[in-house]
Amino acid sequence: MPPKQAKKTLWVECERCHCNILTNDKNIHIELNCGKDQVKCPFVEGETLFTWLERASTPPENVPKDTVFIHPSAGTLIGAVIGKPLALKRDGAPTLVKRMWPSKASAPAAVILPAADLTGAWCSDSKKVIVSVLKETVAQASCVSIRIKNHKIDTDISDILKERFNNHYVSVGTILVYYYFGKKLLIEFVNIKSVSEDANTTWYLLNDNTAWNIEQNNVQSVKKKPPILGGVDDIIDEIKTLIGISFIPTKFTASFQATRGLLLYGHSGIGKTAICKYLIDNLNCHHIEINGPTIFSKYFGETEATMKDLFAKAVSNEPCIIMVDEIETICPRRSSGSTEQERRVTSAFVSLLDNLHQETSKVFILATTRKPEAIDPMLRRFGRLDKEIEVPIPDKIRRKEILYALLKNLPNKIPSHDIAAISDLAHGYVAADLVNLCTQASMKCIKRSADILEKEDLVSALTIVRPSAMRELLIEVPNVRWTDIGGQDDLKLKLRQAVEWPLKHADSFLRLGIRPPSGVLLYGPPGCSKTMIAKALATESGLNFLSIKGPELFSKWLGESERAVRDLFTKARQVAPSVIFFDEMDAIGGERGDKEGVHERVLAQLLTELDGVVPLNSVTILAATNRPDRMDRALLRPGRLDRLIYVPLPDFETRLQIIELKLFKMSTSDDVNPHNLATRTAGFSGAELLALCHEAALLALEKDLACPEVAMEHFEHVLKHFRPRTSSSLLKIYEEFSLGQRF
Numbered sequence: 001m002p003p004k005q006a007k008k009t010l011w012v013e014c015e016r017c018h019c020n021i022l023t024n025d026k027n028i029h030i031e032l033n034c035g036k037d038q039v040k041c042p043f044v045e046g047e048t049l050f051t052w053l054e055r056a057s058t059p060p061e062n063v064p065k066d067t068v069f070i071h072p073s074a075g076t077l078i079g080a081v082i083g084k085p086l087a088l089k090r091d092g093a094p095t096l097v098k099r100m101w102p103s104k105a106s107a108p109a110a111v112i113l114p115a116a117d118l119t120g121a122w123c124s125d126s127k128k129v130i131v132s133v134l135k136e137t138v139a140q141a142s143c144v145s146i147r148i149k150n151h152k153i154d155t156d157i158s159d160i161l162k163e164r165f166n167n168h169y170v171s172v173g174t175i176l177v178y179y180y181f182g183k184k185l186l187i188e189f190v191n192i193k194s195v196s197e198d199a200n201t202t203w204y205l206l207n208d209n210t211a212w213n214i215e216q217n218n219v220q221s222v223k224k225k226p227p228i229l230g231g232v233d234d235i236i237d238e239i240k241t242l243i244g245i246s247f248i249p250t251k252f253t254a255s256f257q258a259t260r261g262l263l264l265y266g267h268s269g270i271g272k273t274a275i276c277k278y279l280i281d282n283l284n285c286h287h288i289e290i291n292g293p294t295i296f297s298k299y300f301g302e303t304e305a306t307m308k309d310l311f312a313k314a315v316s317n318e319p320c321i322i323m324v325d326e327i328e329t330i331c332p333r334r335s336s337g338s339t340e341q342e343r344r345v346t347s348a349f350v351s352l353l354d355n356l357h358q359e360t361s362k363v364f365i366l367a368t369t370r371k372p373e374a375i376d377p378m379l380r381r382f383g384r385l386d387k388e389i390e391v392p393i394p395d396k397i398r399r400k401e402i403l404y405a406l407l408k409n410l411p412n413k414i415p416s417h418d419i420a421a422i423s424d425l426a427h428g429y430v431a432a433d434l435v436n437l438c439t440q441a442s443m444k445c446i447k448r449s450a451d452i453l454e455k456e457d458l459v460s461a462l463t464i465v466r467p468s469a470m471r472e473l474l475i476e477v478p479n480v481r482w483t484d485i486g487g488q489d490d491l492k493l494k495l496r497q498a499v500e501w502p503l504k505h506a507d508s509f510l511r512l513g514i515r516p517p518s519g520v521l522l523y524g525p526p527g528c529s530k531t532m533i534a535k536a537l538a539t540e541s542g543l544n545f546l547s548i549k550g551p552e553l554f555s556k557w558l559g560e561s562e563r564a565v566r567d568l569f570t571k572a573r574q575v576a577p578s579v580i581f582f583d584e585m586d587a588i589g590g591e592r593g594d595k596e597g598v599h600e601r602v603l604a605q606l607l608t609e610l611d612g613v614v615p616l617n618s619v620t621i622l623a624a625t626n627r628p629d630r631m632d633r634a635l636l637r638p639g640r641l642d643r644l645i646y647v648p649l650p651d652f653e654t655r656l657q658i659i660e661l662k663l664f665k666m667s668t669s670d671d672v673n674p675h676n677l678a679t680r681t682a683g684f685s686g687a688e689l690l691a692l693c694h695e696a697a698l699l700a701l702e703k704d705l706a707c708p709e710v711a712m713e714h715f716e717h718v719l720k721h722f723r724p725r726t727s728s729s730l731l732k733i734y735e736e737f738s739l740g741q742r743f
Contacts, residue, residue, distance in 0.1 A: 010073045010108045011044070020044040020077055022108055039127055042109035044077040052127040053090075054106070055115035066168045068098035069112035070131065075100055078133060085134040085169055085203070088113075093121035097134055097169035097203055119175050119186055134203065138169065139194035141204035143211040149175070149186040158212035160284055161187065168206050179286075179317065190215065229278050230405030231398030231431070232271060235389060239264075239279060239366075242387060247285070247319045247362045259387050260356050261365040263327070263380070265372045266391030267574070269432030269468050272368040275391065276323050279366070286320040288313060290330070296345075303341065304348040311352045311363070318362035327367040328374040346376050353384045393430060393574040399423035402431055406438045412453035422458050427544045428467030428575040437465045467544075467575070480535040486661050486686070487654025488529070491647060495520065495533065498643045499579060499620050500541045506618070517643040519610060519621035521585065521636070523628040524647030524734065525726040527687030530624040533647070534581045537622070544578035546571070553588065553602060561598050562605040569609040569619070576618035585623035589635045603632060610640040628737045646738055649726060650686055652678055658686055662693045671712040683724040692722055 011020045017034040025041045032041060042051035049070070056069075068086055080086055080100040088096040088111070098113070106112055111129050113122075146161070157180060165176055165187075176187045192204045229236065239262060246258045264272045280287045288310055295306045314320040324330065331346040332338065356363050367385055369375060379385045394402060400423040407414065426434065440461035445453050482492055502509055502516030509516050522530045538545035546568065553564045572578045582588060589603060610621065623641060625631065635641050650658060656678040663674060681689060696714040700707045 010071075011077060014043075017045075044074065047078045047132060049074055049078050049109070049111070049131040051109045051111055051129060051131070053129040054110050054112045055118065056112050063101060064099060064167075066099055066165075067101040068096075068131070069101050069103035069106060069110075071106055071108045071110065072102040072104060073108050075102060078131065080133055085138065087132050087134045089130045090121060090126065090128060092124075094173055094175070095171075096122070096174075097171075099169075116179075117177050119177055134169075136203055137201055138203050138205050139196050139201040141170070141192050141206050141210045142195050143193040143213065144170070144189055144204075144206070145191040145213045145215060147188045147190050147215045149188050151180075151183050151185055153180065153185070155281070156214065158214055162206075162208075162210065162212050165206055166208060169203050170206060171203050179313070229271065229274060230401035230403070231394050232275055232391065233401075235391060236275060236279065238389065239275070240283075243279070243283065243321070243364050246364050257357060257383065260361075260363065261353060261379075261385040261387070262367065263372065263375075263385040263388045264366065264368045264391060265370065265388065267393055267430055267468065268370050269430040270391045270393065271431040272391055273325060274431070276321075276325075276366045276368065280321055280323070283321070286314065286317040288320060288322050290322060290324045291326060295330070296341075301344075303345050307345070307348055308352065311355075314363045315356075315361045320363050322363060322365050324365060324367040326369060327379070328369050328371055331376045331379055333374050333376050346378065350378050350384065353379075357383060393428070394434075395576075396420075396424050399426050399429060399434065402434050403438075406434060407453070410438060410442065410453050411451060414453065414455050414458070418455045422455070422462070425459075425462060426467070427577065429465070430468050433465055433468050437461050440464050480532060480539050482536050482540055484661070485529055485532060485536055486657030486659075487650060488533075488647075491533070491645065494643075494645050495522075495537060496541075498645070499537060499622060500543075502620065504541070504577075517620075518616055518639060519623065519641035520643045520645060521628065521631075521641040522622070522624040522645050522647050523626070523737070525649055525685055525730060526626050527685035527726075528647045528649060529686045530647050531583055532686075534583075534622055534624060538579065538581070541579070544572075544575045545581065546578060547581045547583065549583045549587075554598060561602045565602060565605045565609060569616070572619045573617070577620075578618070579620050579622050582621070582623040585625040586627045586630045589623070589625075589631050603635075607634055607640065610635075627733075629733050646734065648734075649683060649731075650689070652682075654686075655681055655684065655689060658689050659693070662690055666693065666697060667709040669709045669711040672710065672715065673712065677715060680719060681724075683726065685724070685726060688722075688724055692718060695722065 009023055012023050012026060013020055014029060014034060019034075021029045021041060021043045028041045029035075029043070035041075036043070036050065038050035039052050042049070044050070051074075064083070068088060070080070070086075075081075082102060083099050085097050086100045088098060096113075103110075103112060111131055115123075160180075161178060164178060168176065170176070170189050170192065172189055172192055174189045176189075178185045178187055194201065194204055242259050242262060246260050264275065266272055290307065290310055295310075296303050311322070314322050331349055332342055334343065334346070353365065355361075356365075365385065367379075372380070372388065375385075380388070392398075400420050403419050403423050404416075407419065426437065429437065437458065438461075441453055441457035444457045444460055445451075485492070498517050498520045506516075522533065524530060534547075538547075548568065553561055553568075555561045555564065568580065572580050588599075588606060610616065621641065628644070636644070656674060659674045659677050659681075663672065677692075681692065684692070692715070695718045697710050699714045699717060700710045
């Protein structure tokens with residue numbers, strides 16, 4: 001066998017000065033005449049290492065914190081033992097005490113510290129450092145007082161700091177670095193006590209029993225309670241359960257994959273971000289926020305690198321929550337118009353999510369979006385964002401809870417039953433609207449120089465704040481009252497029974513075991529106030545009112561018309577109780593022909609929405625048409641438009657009331673006789689009666705622009721040429737339709 005080669009020695013002893021130098025630096029040491037240049041020629045003298053410092057970006061994995069990395073050969077020369085304390089000194093900088101950890105991959109004389117843990121002079125350009133074994137006695141710290149130098153934190157984080165810096169070496173004046181919600185906190189130790197109270201003790205070891213005290217002058221030591229969120233307790237409890245399972249392994253987690261990603265979606269202003277921040281404030285864990293505008297870069301690969309660094313920081317500070325606000329801006333749904341950068345960023349995000357499961361990291365992803373369909377489908381599967389929770393538009397119970405929570409922070413004397421009544425009126429209000437409602441009410445309270453908020457302030461604010469959930473479909477309903485419509489008392493009662501009662505008195509219908517009508521069709525001659533009755537119903541009932549004209553739903557693009565119908569009913573369900581009013585219903589619900597077209601597809605979608613799998617809870621359909629005979633029979637069966645109300649031509653009493661209402665707003669002479677006009681206008685519709693009065697007033701102005709009033713002679717002249725336009729054939733159609741529906 002060939003002889004074994006002698007192992008090369010990394011360090012040699014200088015024959016002149018008897019210090020140890022690197023073998024490769026022997027010639028340099030001789031040229032310096034045994035000079036002490038520790039950067040060009042590091043050396044060990046008297047069990048002390050004089051060398052240079054390297055700052056590492058990220059520490060190696062599976063290594064204890066509070067460590068310094070040196071080569072084993074250098075450690076042997078100074079008598080260092082793995083895990084034992086080493087003192088690090090530098091000119092102009094406080095001494096550091098770190099645990100020794102060997103690093104064979106580094107240079108033989110290098111001393112490596114994580115850059116993120118360094119402060120002050122340790123961050124300077126100087127590389128010189130002196131390392132030796134700590135000879136002093138180390139005591140166990142029983143109580144420490146600290147001061148946060150560079151930030152004011154409103155939350156008591158002593159428990160978090162105690163866990164983070166357990167088994168760290170500190171002395172009075174030591175400054176440690178901690179990253180809290182993206183802020184670099186400088187933690188200075190101003191006082192340390194131990195059980196032994198040895199006068200020679202300078203360094204102390206933090207442990208599980210060390211009591212932490214944060215000085216009052218710089219930070220509030222009393223834990224500030226996070227704001228109370230009303231109406232979302234069930235959602236918060238569910239998310240807390242998921243996060244707890246992810247952070248605290250159980251005997252079941254070994255057999256199944258815990259949820260590490262959750263998608264929170266809902267309408268804008270619904271409180272998605274507020275829920276996430278509330279959870280972060282309540283859970284003792286780190287937090288990292290990711291959003292599109294802050295991480296996107298124009299340089300190739302920099303966005304992915306930034307995202308990777310954020311995930312690495314979360315893993316190194318686990319347990320940690322990563323909050324991704326508006327995730328559709330980071331991982332949009334792929335299409336032909338998607339850019340290469342969007343595809344790369346989405347792929348990088350998906351890969352980082354998958355790595356969390358592989359490494360079983362205690363990192364939880366909380367993502368929010370307003371449009372879940374706009375997110376790349378790759379994210380919406382098991383193992384990634386595998387849990388989706390919708391934050392619904394608040395119903396009256398949730399609105400009441402939100403108002404209770406908001407009013408707790410305001411001086412008020414509003415009783416609970418009034419808060420419940422106001423929440424009943426706030427249809428379609430999301431959490432942001434209710435905050436705005438309280439803000440506007442407070443402003444009104446200030447304007448009247450009052451110190452206490454009252455019910456009238458909130459009621460007045462309701463007329464100012466518009467519901468966000470209705471903004472896309474909100475119409476300005478004219479201020480039309482039942483009293484503005486003459487006569488037809490029986491018709492008004494039927495309409496209230498069919499629309500108002502089921503929505504406002506649902507308990508009574510449930511008690512009697514009957515199902516309220518899901519739809520009402522108003523049919524009758526043109527000009528008989530069908531649309532005006534619908535407007536009055538919208539005003540008087542106080543319900544969310546969505547008005548749609550038939551042609552508005554049709555589009556030339558395939559599938560868009562059906563989508564419009566689907567979105568309309570989805571919105572109505574979200575803002576229930578609500579009424580959808582279809583004017584000119586025959587344009588949508590006309591009879592289907594032999595050829596398949598957009599009309600047939602829209603009608604099929606409408607039939608599905610009216611009586612499909614998803615029930616129309618607290619949503620009533622109100623439709624109006626002049627030609628009920630042209631309506632598709634499938635629309636008129638029970639369960640859809642099952643309440644048919646005929647709006648006939650006004651009878652004598654109704655005509656008299658319509659004329660009196662109109663004449664009340666006009667200046668007329670004493671000889672104008674409403675009774676006479678009502679008698680002579682048989683067969684007139686309501687619109688034609690108004691037109692009669694209008695024409696008489698124009699005739700009076702035509703003869704004399706300065707005329708003070710309209711006389712009976714003007715009405716007589718108009719009646720000679722004014723004829724009703726509702727034909728007998730049309731009236732016959734209504735009669736036959738009524739008989740057909742009756743039998």
